[in-house]
Amino acid sequence: MQVYRTVSEFRAFRSAVQGTLGFVPTMGYLHEGHLSLVKAASLENDLVVASIFVNPMQFNSTADLAAYPRDEKQDLSLFREMGVASVFVPSVEEMYPPDFQTYIQVEKMTQKLEGEYRPGHFRGVATVVAKLLNIVQPMRAYFGQKDAQQVAVIKQMVQDLNLPVEIVVCPTVREADGLAMSSRNVRLSPEERKAAVVLHKALVAAKAAFYGGEREPERLREMMLQVLHQEPLARVEYVSINDAVTLEVVITPTASPLLVSMAVFIGEIRLIDNIILA
Numbered sequence: 001m002q003v004y005r006t007v008s009e010f011r012a013f014r015s016a017v018q019g020t021l022g023f024v025p026t027m028g029y030l031h032e033g034h035l036s037l038v039k040a041a042s043l044e045n046d047l048v049v050a051s052i053f054v055n056p057m058q059f060n061s062t063a064d065l066a067a068y069p070r071d072e073k074q075d076l077s078l079f080r081e082m083g084v085a086s087v088f089v090p091s092v093e094e095m096y097p098p099d100f101q102t103y104i105q106v107e108k109m110t111q112k113l114e115g116e117y118r119p120g121h122f123r124g125v126a127t128v129v130a131k132l133l134n135i136v137q138p139m140r141a142y143f144g145q146k147d148a149q150q151v152a153v154i155k156q157m158v159q160d161l162n163l164p165v166e167i168v169v170c171p172t173v174r175e176a177d178g179l180a181m182s183s184r185n186v187r188l189s190p191e192e193r194k195a196a197v198v199l200h201k202a203l204v205a206a207k208a209a210f211y212g213g214e215r216e217p218e219r220l221r222e223m224m225l226q227v228l229h230q231e232p233l234a235r236v237e238y239v240s241i242n243d244a245v246t247l248e249v250v251i252t253p254t255a256s257p258l259l260v261s262m263a264v265f266i267g268e269i270r271l272i273d274n275i276i277l278a
């Protein structure tokens with residue numbers, strides 16, 4: 001497995017590749033969620049390329065960026081075991097040289113949900129993903145449903161800018177108790193880790209009610225809030241029911257698939273989770 005740290009080195013590798021290339025962009029500190037994307041990419045492509053880049057542009061707080069867990073050595077060995085052909089690991093300077101001045105702004109759908117609480121986050125995400133897609137030039141790129149709004153924003157960008165890539169979305173991988181895997185989970189204390197299961201419990205409650213016939217969005221939201229408020233360590237930022245494609249807030253029963261999503265602080269750690277109900 002080759003590791004490239006500059007765009008020019010990666011481009012030399014890329015120009016020699018034959019066959020289909022699947023790409024898995026990550027911020028590292030890998031878990032089973034990331035590895036499920038690699039597995040899916042391996043099944044559908046001749047060769048898999050991954051990237052590790054903790055993108056400063058998508059962080060809202062320097063403290064969060066500084067605290068983001070990293071373990072490049074372990075990440076590279078996991079990618080190697082999974083049969084990844086090459087990993088692109090650029091520095092911040094390589095991606096954003098001093099004269100960098102071009103940004104991608106997906107407009108409407110980035111104003112709500114995560115965008116409302118993390119201003120500028122999706123501008124950072126869209127810009128870095130566009131850059132990585134241009135550098136790697138994959139046939140398919142793999143993203144997790146765990147970050148549902150990210151998926152919607154990237155699909156919109158690919159459509160709007162006619163980027164020649166297929167976006168493949170993979171299901172959220174969870175711990176045995178239901179907590180969605182996330183690199184941030186290691187920052188939870190043992191007590192917080194137990195409390196964090198409440199996000200999944202709230203989703204399960206909404207799912208049960210929905211398939212039991214409840215279609216009123218506000219009723220589903222209230223049920224979830226009730227579950228979340230039972231956990232003293234949880235502080236809810238939002239619980240929202242949106243159209244799964246447009247991300248418009250849904251206020252009356254509809255036949256369109258619903259994105260049920262939330263952001264909840266467990267202590268200092270902000271966790272997100274979601275489910276699609278259709």
Ligand code: AMP
Nearest residue numbers: 026027028033143144146147172173181
């Ligand atoms: P990150 O390293 O957090 O930027 O995530 C890299 C990719 O892995 C993104 O497409 C995420 O949506 C995806 N991902 C993160 N956690 C999970 C999970 N628990 N299940 C599936 N995919 C995930």
